[in-house]
Amino acid sequence: MxxxxxxxxxxxxxxxxxxxxxxxxxxxxxxxxQELLISSPILVLKTLASLIFEISFWKTVFYSVFRITSGFLLANLFGIILAILSYRFATIRFLLNPLISFVKSTPVASFVILVILWFGSKNLSIVISFLMVFPIIYTNTLQGIVNVNQQLVEMAKVFRIPFLSKFIYIYMHEVLPFYYSSCLIALGLCWKSGVAAELIGIPSGSIGERLYEAKIYLNSAELFAWTFVIILLSISFEKLYLRLLAYIKTGIENSV
Amino acid sequence: MNIQAIDIKKSFGTQIVLSNWNCSIPENKTTCLMGPSGCGKTTFFRILLGLTQPDSGAIYGMENQTITAVFQENRLCNYLNAIKNIQLVCRDLDISRQKLEDIFEQVGLDRSDLMKPIAELSGGMQRRVAIVRAIVPKSTFILMDEPFRGLDTENKKRVINCIHHMTGGKTLLISTHDFRDVESLNAELIEMGS
Structure with a gap:
């Protein structure tokens, strides 16, 4: 109570x-x-209400959500696989270290320009959100694996615990808190960097393009409305993903 | 076939832990390994478990052994309960939950204790779970490194009874500092020098 x-x-x-x-x-x-400088929340709400009835709004949302979440998920996949390989093979770790430091310290804007030059702007947000998320996931997952209780690993060896059980109940359970904390940072970052990249690259049909148009036409209310949409999407994706992780953790704890 | 350790040498840096150590562990019997702290009992256990390689020497008779162990530390999954810790090491074992609960009852752990995550149990309770984990799975050779550490007299008695009851016909090697354990376990004795 x-x-x-x-x-x-x-x-x-x-x-x-x-x-x-x-x-x-x-x-x-x-x-x-001055509505131009700062729109009132009521006007923003009205603009948003009119936007959501346009098909183009949902197409734009889908375009950016698909690309930014793809970048995030790909970064997770590669980050986890490479962290496991780096733990297993020191050579891979040594080779990746400078690359990770480089990606971490390079400004997003530099990457955006390079990606536009190399690949064009269509899939820009996938690459940028991947680049921003990958080092965080990789570093934290590797740190988690390094911190796995070696006494439990030895116990598993002596008792001949099958690989899958060992992976789930010893490695995964110990690494999950590290991975979880990296996701807390990465989930917000992928949206910020992804939309920022779209704003610079202006790929057609993206949220970034709509923000750019709002700026060009001095449409402050639409700018605020789209910002609100981005915040909503970011929070929803974050909640959904973290709930999934919590579900996995509970699943591990309740099953053997 | 007895398990034979022949001329085992092991050093860590300049510190020699085992120097030409020889012993024979009789098959299907309980043997106690006694010696002062730091004489190399745990190192010898780790060599038998295949976790540490000796610098030289050989162990014979380990080829077809199925080993389980009680380590010096409990080495349990703290977030799982006692039953799940057992199931983790012997998932293919044909043992009912009721039978497991009966075994735990023999060592003084009741049903409510078994439902709690290991982290919520006392040190002595955790130790008993670690011991049960070593004696329940199908095995031929059980190593126990100071298994009674942290147990009070009553619980120690219970655990020894359970070991007697559950490990008949298996080869047991138990390290201890208490000579009375050798008697109560009706065990052979191997002494290690300093």
Whole structure:
């Protein structure tokens, strides 16, 4: 009962804090009194309401969601596989180290320009979100594998625990917290970098292009509306992915 | 066939841990390995388990052995409960849950303890789970490195009874510092020098 009340309380606090900032936003827009500089939340909501009835809106959303999430998932796939290989083969680790440092410290803008030059802008957000997410997933997963309890690994060897069980109950369970924390960072980053890349490369039919158009036509309300859509997509994808990870963790703990 | 250790040498850096160590572990019997701390008991166990390679010497009679062990540390999956820890090491074992619960009861762990994750059990309880994990699976050779550490007299008695009951006909090697364990286990004795 106490827990239920405290959960209700925290939800209420969350809603109240959002309402507070909406009021601040509304008041600021009224004080500034220039829709061009800062649109009111009511106008943004109206713009958004009109946008969602356009087919082009959903096509644009699908275009960017597909590419950014593809980049994220590919980075996960490669990051995990290469982390396992790096743990197993020191040569791979040594070869990858400078590459990871290079990708980590190079500005997104430089990559965007290079990718446009090499591959064009159509799949730009896939490559950029991949490049931003890959080093985080790779580094944390490798760190997780390195930290796996070696005493349990030895126990598994002595008791001849099959590979799959060893992988799930010893390695996966120990690496998951590291992977989870890397996802917390990477999930937000892939959206930020992906949309930023689209804004520079302006691939046709992307959210970045719609933001660019809003800027060109000084359509502040649409700019805010699209920003709201990006935030919503980013949070939804993050919640969905993290819930999936939590589900996997619970699955491991409840099954043998 | 007895398990024979012949001229085992092992050193870590400049520290010699085992120097020309010879011993014979009788088949299908319980043997206690006694010696002062640091004399190389755990290193010898690790060599028998195949976890450490000796610098020289050989072990004979290990070819067809199926080994289980109680390590010096419990080495249990802390997030799984006791039953699941056992199932993890012997998934193909034809043993009912009821039988497992009976075995745990013999060593003083009741049903409510078995449902808790290992991390929530006391050190002594965890030790008993580690011991049960070594004696339940099908094996021919069981190694126990100081298995009674952290157990009170009553629980130690229970565990020894359970070992007697469950390991008949298997080769057991148990390291201990307490001479009374040799008697209560009705075991042969191998002494290691410092």
């Amino acid at each position: 106490k827990l239920f009340i405290s959960k209700q309380n925290s939800k209420l606090k969350k809603i109240l804090s959002i309402l507070f900032w909406l009021v601040v936003w509304q008041m600021t827009s009224q004080i500034v009194h």
